[in-house]
Amino acid sequence: MKRILTIITLLSVLPLNISAQYTLNDWKIKDKDSVTNEVHLNVKEYKLDFNHPLPYMDMQKCWSVSAELKCGTLGTEQVFICKEGKGDHLIGKKSLYGDISIGYDPMLGQYFAEVIDRNEIPHRIGAGEKTVKDKWYRVEASSQYNAIKDSSALVLKVTPLGLNLSGKSEGVCQSAELIYPGKALRHNASLWVIGRGYPSGATNALQVRDGYIRNLNISGEALPRIIGQNPIFTDAFTADPAFTVVGNTVYAYVGEDKATPGGWFNMPHWLCYSSTDMRHWTAHGPVLKASDFPYANPGGAWAGQVVEHDGKYYYYVTLDRRHGGSHTIDVAVSDSPLGPFVPARTDGTPLITDDMTPDSHRPNADIDPTVLIDDDGTPWMAWGNGDCYMVRLNKNMTELDGEIRKVPMRYYSEGPWLFKRGNFYYNVYAADAPGVQPEQMCYSMAESMEGPWTFGGYLTTSANHGFTIHPSVIQLNGQWYFIYHDGSYSRNGEPGGDCRRSVCAEYLYFNTDGTIKPIPLTQEGLSPRLTPETDIWNLPPLTLEEGPYTPEWTELCRRYNVPSWWRDAKLGAWSHWDPQSAAEDGDWYARSIYMEGHPQANFHREHYGHPSEYGYKDLCNDWKTDLWNPDDLMQLYKTMGARYFLAMGNHHDNFDCWNSTYQPWNSVNVGPHQDIVGIWKQTAEKYGMPFGIGFHNTPARTWGQFMTVRYTSDRNGENAGKPYDALLTKADGKGKWWEGLDPMDLYGPEHHDGRNSLESPFANQFMWRVDDAIRKYQPDMIYFDDHAGDSQMDLGINMGLGRLTPQIITNFYNIASKRKSGNRNVVATFKGVGGRYDSFQNNPQLLPLVDRSLVKSTEFYTEDNIMAFPFQTEVSLQEWHYQQGGRYRSASEIVTRLMQNVSRNGCLLLNITQRGRGDIDDEARRICTDIGKWIDINSKAIYSSRPFDVCGEGENIIYTRNKGKVYVTLIDASMTEVNLHALGLTSPSIGKVTEVRTLEGNRKLRFRQTAEGLNVALQPIPATEGINDPKLSDGYKVLEISYTKSWFNDDDPGIETYGWDRKSNTGNGDYNNDLSFSNVRGDTWSTEFLGRSLAIVAPTGEFDGTMQVNIDGNTVGEVRFVRSDTRKPQQTVFKSKRLSKGKHTIKLTNQDGTTAIDALIIE
DSSP, X not given: OOOOOOXXXXXXXXXXXXXXXXXXXXXXXXXXXXXXXXXXXXXXXXXXXXXXXXXXXXXXXXXXXXXXXXXXXXXXXXXXEEEEEOOTTOTTSOOOEEEEEEEEETTTTEEEEEEEOTTSOEEEEEESSOOOTXXXXXXXXXXXXXXXXXXXXXXXXXXXXXXXXXXXXXXXXXXXXXXXESOSSOOOOOOEXXXXXXGGGOSSOEEOSSEEEEEEEEEEEOOOOOTTOSSSOOSSOEEEEEEEXXXXXXXXXXXXXXXXXXXXXXXXXXXEEEESSSSSOEEEEXXXXXXXXXXXXXXXXXXXXXXXXXXXXXXXXXXXXXXXXXXXXXXXXXXXXXXXXXXXXXXXXXXXXXXXXXXXXXXXXXXXXXXXXXXXXXXXXXXXXXXXXXXEBOTTSSSBOSOOEEOOXXXXXXXXXXXXXXXXXXXXXXXXXXXXXXXXXXEEEESSTTOOOEEEEEEEOOOSSXXXXXXXXXXXXXXXXXXXXXXXXXXXXXXXXXXXOEEEEEEEOBOTTSOBOOOOOXXXXXXXXXXXXXXXXXXXXXXXXXXXXXXXXXXXXXXXXXXXXXXXXXXXXXXXXXXXXXXXBOXXXXXXXXXXXXXXXXXXXXXXXXXXTSOHHHHHHTOOOTTOOHHHHHHHXXXXXXXXXXXXXXXXXXXXXXXXXXXXXXXXXXXXXXXXXXXXXXXXXXXXXXXXXXXXXXXXXXXXXXXXXXXXXXXXXXXXXXXXXXXXXXXXXXXXXXXXXXXXXHHOXXXXXXXXXXXXXXXXXXXXXXXXXXXXXXXXXXXXXXXXXXXXXXXXXXXXXXXXXXXXXXXXXXXXXXXXXXXXXXXXXXXXXXXXXXXXXXXXXXXXXHHTTSEEEEESOOOSSOOSSOEEEEEESSOSSOBTTOOOOOHHHHHHHHHHHHHTTXXXXXXXXXXXTSOOOHHHHHHHHHHHHHHHHTGGGTTTOBOOSXXXXXXXXXXXXXXXXXXXXXXXXXXXXXXXXXXXXXXXXXXXXXXXXXXXXXXXXXXXXXXXXXXEEOOOOOOOTTOOOHHHHHHOEEEEEEESOOOEXXXXXXXXXXXXXXXXXXXXXXXXXXXXXXXXXXXXXXXXXXXXXXXXXXXXXXXXXXXXXXXXTEXXXXXXXXXXXXXXXXXXXXXXXXXXXXEEEXXXXXXXXXXXXXXXXXX
């Protein structure tokens, strides 16, 4: 049975803000006066049902509770509105708190608001006039979280309304404010109650006596979701986690909770997800259903575990019998961890039934199997409800091998999980603490599966909501994890609950004696944690990742190959978007606003204010991303034909668009409060796009050009001499939105000479930030908006990364080489590698080495001729940062640039300019759609293609080559005929032309080939339907040329080299006008091929050396090159014997001297 994977969904992308508003109507109180909408509270309480969304609403970013209240009794403390909570720190105990309490305090004589902070310490404030009996007051409490200070501000406003029913104010609103640590509200699913509460953890409820409430409004908002945050799966309610590690991949098996709000368990199947880092997940859908077992209730897919044994995967599961209601344990099997699983027992009976455990003190004892295969190969299984049972399994994994025995475990309830670490065996299980419900987690330890078992203690509190908790413990890549389920999370605004749970994960740590440290259950989960403040200006030198690469150009150039995935992609999409986009006034905004008289400085003063009072830091905070739809944009990029994607990590402004460890001025802390790079990464993976990060904050640009202009002031006008905001200190932020942030971290320490940027403290910080992003987001590509060398000048500043460049790429290549999944062969692009902006003029001997060690890039400028090694050109649809009213480049212009790049061995990276809030103009969308439609028709000339002998002829003809055919892109196909001089009978690469067709419409064209060229008669080709750009639809057509010569070029897709060099545009009659050569012993050139015989083609007379030929691991001969006065191209220097059918591998190794290869002839 073949299983087709139909669901491949990357998770962790949730709506970034969840906000809703609730009123008294949500309580459905029958006692509410239908005329006045008042509720009389007199020692009576009203609870909002847990089936309602409000108890699950995440309000960690902010919340607001407002109501009109009236007290009929002033002698006692009374709570009108309460959001309950529990004591998280009390393991093995239970407690009840009022997370939010709003009521009347007789000691203050005022209305009060109280909130419990993250440390479970209450904070109370009172406000308003001395409360008057039977008088209405509008009481408004709200809280807002400040991520920088990691604290929240509680504000209480009280306005007297008098004795009337109108709700109009009859007095002055009075307010009070206090600051408390942590989020605006703890994550807790709990009851909202009107008429009583438990402020400060009061033992008894404080009820309202003869009071009234009306016009209640409750609202709140969640913080942006961060990668690794709980719950880890967001596409379904999931429970009973069973995680299994296979190699370097973890497979998560979970039951799907399909119960309705408030309903009982309905779990029809088990889902599977996979990950290599516990943060980024792929969903694989159901792998086993309860209904696959004929005797089982189709809604009873309870807890289980998957283990691997002898190449097969066994899923031990709990099943609810269709008749009788008892539970059983059974086993299914699969050849793959992704299933499908099928029942494994041949007789169709369960593995464990209730009659096999008659001594259990609970009914339905046989649930929650866990299996451990011991070091000697013995499989053990434990399970049980109320009692823990253990038994050996047979080596066939589907039968018992010995007697079932009951194993005492203190406080044991259900859900055991067996694992081994070092010399200790562990059983982690759900526990019934004396007098406590819901369940909490305990564990026991032993030195043998036979016991004795020693109680280790409590591990966790109960889940934030729900009466069950179920464990899974794994080790992945050296880190231990604890996984569980929790009913406190909503999904798309729908309530969670006891039977609508969500799987969560925490880090797990051991003490030196092998015991396990208590585990706090958090919403942060595996997301990056805040660390103690780091002095980012005095970081130690970055230690480079060790691996096969070393930071020497002579070694880097020999080992590195530009990966085929990138070379074949040809077109990339770029999001050149950050806070500077918010102004919508063009590029370099963060610099120019500090340059008096500059148009952008004038714009800023007119629209925002003077930069001494409203500087770039303030624009960062006001950057809104509410119109950003990464899914929609990524789909557009794919429609456009892009095959890779680049997100902006940062620009010269020095603001990081990710959850940066070494730059507090980042998009998680400031502005949108979103991990922009992280969300882009998830979205790119979801749509199968290789992902890159761009770094523009290089020392020369940022330290040298952007920072220095900010330490000045206007010379003229009313603000002359008033320092810009770059000279503000951290202390100046007290009481302002940026309290806790230091402007110096964004603007840099004061300096007025940026020429020595590589010796500045910023250079080392820059290295740490690049390393931080690489390790967090595992990009396939990194881009640097600066030169690889150090000889160029710009605006009086020495440009380039110079000595840092080989360190950066060594670190990146080595980190990538150790990945267990994804691209281990990656791309790093830098500018100024040769060409008109050559940055190696001080040491030109390095240039050929650098060219082979990375990918060189240029901005707008396309190389003039075919390059021996791949390159990239960057182009923008509009301004790099959005400009209101800016001109767009047409689709035809972009296609021209694309084909010029492809024909010269390059790729094109296109910025689709986003507006400040993240959306794009309709015109940009139309252009992208036009490009995509043209590429879709003519893709053979683009993807996986390589250059031809020449890149083109004049401005109208562009050549590419792909899979034995030449493609001719005509920029203007309106003429009646075209002469292609490179395709004449004397062409060294094609021989005789046999056919000419158009890619669009597959029309066969008449042609005549002579020594002077190929003359093609062009038939009128209709305009391409659906393309709006008339120049593109009418004129841009591609011809497909077939010919007699058949050869595989030395640089075609699939080739891997170590140490070999290349030269293009040889002009010596070589195939494709290029050649690969080696002059170092041990250099290798290899590729796979399909055929029965093979000939190696190379020029003779030019080189002097020996090359070993190896096919399928066997040395089959060697090639000796002898230098002479006559160079002869396209010579067969080796021919293989008859080979077997199928795929083969050829490997060429330099034995001595200089060797070469031009092409392979494969038959």
